[in-house]
Amino acid sequence: MTKKDKLLGMLQKVIPEDVNAEISVLSQCSQNTLVLGNSLADGFHGREIIVHVRVEQSGRIGEHIGNRLTVQGIRDALAKARQSAAFGCPGPLVLTGSTGYRDMELAFPATIEQSFTDRARLLEPIIDIANTINVSIKGTLDALSGEFAIANTAGLAAYTSATLARLRISVFGAEGLGQGYGYVCNRNAQALDIMGTFLGAAAKSQASANPRPVSGGEYTLILEPAAVADLMEITAQTVFNGKAFLDGRSPVLKIGRRIFGENITIWDDGLDPKGLAVPFDYQGVPKQRLNLVTRGVVPNIALDNETAATLNMAGTGHASMPGRVGPSPAHIFLEPGNAMLDDMIASTRRGILVSRLRNLVMLDSRSGLLTGVTGNGTLLIENGKLTSALHNLRFVQNLVQIFNRVEMIGDETKLFGGLWGGTRVPALKVHGFSILGSNIGQG
Amino acid sequence: MRAIENTEKVAQTESGVSSSRTANTRGLSARVLIAGRWGFASCPVGGKATVKKLVASALGAAEFSPMPALPVRLSGFIPVRDKWESPCKIDPFTISESELVGMLGQADAAMAIAGIDGRVAQLIFRREHSLYFNSEGAGLTQTLTLSGGGVWAWALADNEILQRSWPCPGGSFSGQGYEYIQELDLPGNAGRIAREVIDLKKAPLCPDGITDLVISGSMLAAQLNYTCGYRAQLGTPGSVPPQRAGNYRMGSSLLNITADATWPGGAGSFGYDWEGTKAQSVDIVKEGKFIEYLTGREQAASIGHDSTGAMRSSSWLKPPVPWITNLVLQPGSGNLASLLAGIDRGILLDTYSRFAPGPNLQGFVARAEVGWLIKQGQIQGMVRNPVYKGYPTAFWSGCDAIAGQEDRQVLGLMDAGVAVGHIVVPLRIRGVKVGASL
Numbered sequence: 001m002t003k004k005d006k007l008l009g010m011l012q013k014v015i016p017e018d019v020n021a022e023i024s025v026l027s028q029c030s031q032n033t034l035v036l037g038n039s040l041a042d043g044f045h046g047r048e049i050i051v052h053v054r055v056e057q058s059g060r061i062g063e064h065i066g067n068r069l070t071v072q073g074i075r076d077a078l079a080k081a082r083q084s085a086a087f088g089c090p091g092p093l094v095l096t097g098s099t100g101y102r103d104m105e106l107a108f109p110a111t112i113e114q115s116f117t118d119r120a121r122l123l124e125p126i127i128d129i130a131n132t133i134n135v136s137i138k139g140t141l142d143a144l145s146g147e148f149a150i151a152n153t154a155g156l157a158a159y160t161s162a163t164l165a166r167l168r169i170s171v172f173g174a175e176g177l178g179q180g181y182g183y184v185c186n187r188n189a190q191a192l193d194i195m196g197t198f199l200g201a202a203a204k205s206q207a208s209a210n211p212r213p214v215s216g217g218e219y220t221l222i223l224e225p226a227a228v229a230d231l232m233e234i235t236a237q238t239v240f241n242g243k244a245f246l247d248g249r250s251p252v253l254k255i256g257r258r259i260f261g262e263n264i265t266i267w268d269d270g271l272d273p274k275g276l277a278v279p280f281d282y283q284g285v286p287k288q289r290l291n292l293v294t295r296g297v298v299p300n301i302a303l304d305n306e307t308a309a310t311l312n313m314a315g316t317g318h319a320s321m322p323g324r325v326g327p328s329p330a331h332i333f334l335e336p337g338n339a340m341l342d343d344m345i346a347s348t349r350r351g352i353l354v355s356r357l358r359n360l361v362m363l364d365s366r367s368g369l370l371t372g373v374t375g376n377g378t379l380l381i382e383n384g385k386l387t388s389a390l391h392n393l394r395f396v397q398n399l400v401q402i403f404n405r406v407e408m409i410g411d412e413t414k415l416f417g418g419l420w421g422g423t424r425v426p427a428l429k430v431h432g433f434s435i436l437g438s439n440i441g442q443g
Numbered sequence: 444m445r446a447i448e449n450t451e452k453v454a455q456t457e458s459g460v461s462s463s464r465t466a467n468t469r470g471l472s473a474r475v476l477i478a479g480r481w482g483f484a485s486c487p488v489g490g491k492a493t494v495k496k497l498v499a500s501a502l503g504a505a506e507f508s509p510m511p512a513l514p515v516r517l518s519g520f521i522p523v524r525d526k527w528e529s530p531c532k533i534d535p536f537t538i539s540e541s542e543l544v545g546m547l548g549q550a551d552a553a554m555a556i557a558g559i560d561g562r563v564a565q566l567i568f569r570r571e572h573s574l575y576f577n578s579e580g581a582g583l584t585q586t587l588t589l590s591g592g593g594v595w596a597w598a599l600a601d602n603e604i605l606q607r608s609w610p611c612p613g614g615s616f617s618g619q620g621y622e623y624i625q626e627l628d629l630p631g632n633a634g635r636i637a638r639e640v641i642d643l644k645k646a647p648l649c650p651d652g653i654t655d656l657v658i659s660g661s662m663l664a665a666q667l668n669y670t671c672g673y674r675a676q677l678g679t680p681g682s683v684p685p686q687r688a689g690n691y692r693m694g695s696s697l698l699n700i701t702a703d704a705t706w707p708g709g710a711g712s713f714g715y716d717w718e719g720t721k722a723q724s725v726d727i728v729k730e731g732k733f734i735e736y737l738t739g740r741e742q743a744a745s746i747g748h749d750s751t752g753a754m755r756s757s758s759w760l761k762p763p764v765p766w767i768t769n770l771v772l773q774p775g776s777g778n779l780a781s782l783l784a785g786i787d788r789g790i791l792l793d794t795y796s797r798f799a800p801g802p803n804l805q806g807f808v809a810r811a812e813v814g815w816l817i818k819q820g821q822i823q824g825m826v827r828n829p830v831y832k833g834y835p836t837a838f839w840s841g842c843d844a845i846a847g848q849e850d851r852q853v854l855g856l857m858d859a860g861v862a863v864g865h866i867v868v869p870l871r872i873r874g875v876k877v878g879a880s881l
Contacts, residue, residue: 031504039512040480043504046760047486065466067487080465087454087540089462116507124509247561248599361799363810363830367602371808373801394806394832436832 003147004159011151014074019082020093020153021055023074024282026321028146028419033119035137035169038130040123043116052322053077056093057085065322094305096284098155102271104279107145108188111163114143126198130171135202139169139182143189144419150284158284164276164419165189170376171201173209178389180204181226181355181376183416187276204355208377208389216437220351221430222344222381225414228334228425230357235399236328238365240292242307242318243326251368251400258296260403263337266293268302268329270317275331275415276422285317292329302327330421337409337426344408344429351381352390352435368399394436405432445472445717446488446574447759452536455565456547459555463540470759473501479514480505483762518743518750522580523721527714529588530707531620535568538621546630553634554596558641562596564629565614581719589710589862590623591616591855594633598640603828605643607636607812608794611661616855616862619708639813646825649814651878655789656831657782657871662811663772664854664865665795670835671700672767672863674804675727676753677736677746679765681804685746691733694839699773700728702737704752709769709864710855717763720752731839737765757860769864775845782844782871784820790829790877791815791822808832828879844871
């Protein structure tokens with residue numbers, strides 16, 4: 001019996017016959033090897049199970065989360081969901097019907113079988129080089145695997161499994177003054193370019209050594225793909241989130257209006273193998289491409305079954321994991337342009353090259369007012385050349401304005417993400433970015 | 444090794460629609476130290492085979508070559524066998540659903556006035572039973588009860604959300620039972636915050652400039668949390684540099700802050716931390732100088748101290764790290780009125796909306812839900828969108844008055860899934876950059 005048969009069999013044994021119900025199981029395993037100061041430090045091995053039950057009883061919806069993956073454990077979770085239905089929100093419980101979904105090979109044995117010793121062997125070469133060139137590495141090499149299964153009384157029975165190998169490192173120059181960021185991910189651990197990722201980060205750490213302060217004002221920023229991915233994560237949660245839209249907490253006030261520049265096109269596609277594809281969402285709705293921004297216009301918002309029913313629209317397959325607020329896109333693509341990063345730099349009279357955007361906080365989600373700090377290597381551009389390193393810079397900027405001030409879009413995209421979703425984005429050149437000044441001061 | 448059972452109940456009314464949700468999860472974690480390296484493993488609870496596999500996973504996570512260049516050392520430890528429970532006069536899990544929903548319904552109805560576009564009344568209850576054993580002989584059983592609640596209402600303006608909350612956005616938490624919810628009096632405060640939202644619509648924008656602030660309530664709690672508490676967590680990027688305890692100035696000499704894991708009913712209180720070290724009250728800032736870190740045994744050993752018993756985690760899934768417990772701002776003299784009286788032009792901020800610390804805790808930007816203009820010692824009216832920024836030491840150096848005990852407020856916030864207590868009194872800070880735009 002396959003894992004799929006076993007898990008779906010368990011759910012179908014428990015599915016009630018007298019009420020509408022949905023039962024899902026998310027099982028995830030994470031192995032992480034931490035590198036600290038060029039030493040292989042701690043190792044983590046975690047296994048998590050979430051059993052999520054929603055049931056409609058006497059016109060009200062009850063919900064329970066447990067983590068016992070046995071037939072009895074799931075039965076107990078169902079019983080508790082029934083109890084909580086007495087004071088739950090009014091129904092109906094909108095269930096995904098039995099529809100086909102794409103069977104995808106997303107789990108790679110090389111990732112599942114990778115051991116701590118294997119990861120140590122993969123990291124040793126970059127640690128050796130780091131010691132030789134006097135830089136210091138801090139980061140993790142991760143191997144993630146998981147399964148998701150869902151069944152309901154509308155006849156749905158769906159299962160998928162996936163793996164992800166991922167390297168996330170910061171490389172620090174001598175005395176920690178320069179920094180570079182390296183990131184690479186792939187469902188197949190054998191496909192990770194660890195050395196290439198490290199070398200890129202190491203080069204940035206050298207380039208960003210001896211940072212100096214800069215005064216506040218408006219600057220042209222060139223956001224490298226990692227910085228754009230940071231921005232896209234918060235954009236997904238606020239701009240395109242169906243619950244935020246319903247509550248009026250999104251800058252999107254009306255579907256079909258232009259809010260971004262005409263050169264901006266963004267879509268969500270959970271089936272595209274160039275992303276971190278999955279076949280269906282957390283309510284079992286099959287994934288399909290959803291255009292989020294087409295030449296600046298917002299034609300769609302991410303919806304789950306409930307928000308779709310409230311808006312009297314079709315669901316889009318963007319239900320989030322239990323515990324998250326509202327449906328959000330999780331497989332985002334930002335359309336590349338035709339500009340090379342070198343051309344973006346060369347065409348900038350005075351600007352800033354940004355590796356990452358850190359500590360992003362939405363000060364007001366309706367307007368899109370955002371604050372954060374640049375990180376992991378920030379460089380000054382003068383007359384088309386990188387001339388000096390800068391300290392991290394604090395900014396307060398309107399997210400909608402950012403996407404209306406994009407001058408150039410990179411021609412190459414990079415992938416970032418986690419086990420169940422990701423973002424593929426290019427670099428962006430943005431004018432009129434409001435910098436408050438260097439994020440340094442006495443403590 | 445640690446075994447935890449977490450039970451949670453959430454009851455909510457959102458714009459007149461009630462909902463409820465429950466959760467029960469059980470997990471195991473094992474943490475091993477072999478030849479100077481930690482290995483950590485976690486999994487859902489199971490039988491003997493599960494435990495054996497868990498231990499093997501933790502060992503596998505630690506035992507690989509090469510061994511670390513700087514092996515972990517631990518500070519001393521006195522193993523204890525003990526039981527501990529949060530104070531809990533009224534068990535929140537025995538309160539009937541109808542009573543909870545009824546109370547939330549009253550709060551919701553009080554907020555349902557013309558001009559309000561959305562409103563939420565929410566209660567969250569958690570109970571954590573844990574067993575902890577280690578190879579040094581510790582055996583501990585703890586039961587933590589956490590009760591939290593809050594109300595918030597908002598109106599949508601052209602380009603912003605105007606929101607008011609009580610006692611703070613997302614609710615406030617306490618390590619005690621339903622008696623805390625009764626103290627919060629959600630129905631009694633709900634109408635007031637809804638009316639304040641309506642008033643906010645007519646309020647002018649916060650004026651830009653350098654001004655004096657009186658900060659209290661959850662705004663002060665957030666300020667303390669991110670610009671003092673975090674800096675005391677040894678090992679957190681941006682924490683006070685090691686070996687600087689005693690000669691690192693955090694701010695004004697009026698500032699005295701304690702991290703007290705023994706505070707009765709504190710949101711961050713416990714009997715023993717995640718390494719089995721007894722809960723302590725630790726002075727972290729004395730007369731403006733940083734004097735002691737929040738540590739576990741590894742961090743303490745690195746600076747030649749004993750552990751201050753601050754190892755916590757949001758879940759059995761994650762290894763513990765040094766974390767804030769309850770931050771107590773020691774009271775001064777005077778009261779809120781005397782703080783206001785010392786201000787010619789300024790702003791009172793009491794409920795945070797957002798707090799954005801910078802990486803390495805250098806610099807911050809903060810936004811309150813509302814500002815109250817102060818002119819010649821008197822509150823004059825509201826302003827919208829008060830945002831302020833600063834650098835922690837410079838900011839706290841501007842503190843020239845702290846109110847006395849009579850104005851004390853006890854709050855608890857969720858910090859990345861960990862409940863942290865804040866026992867605060869209003870204080871005054873001179874010369875802060877404030878505005879609706881920075």
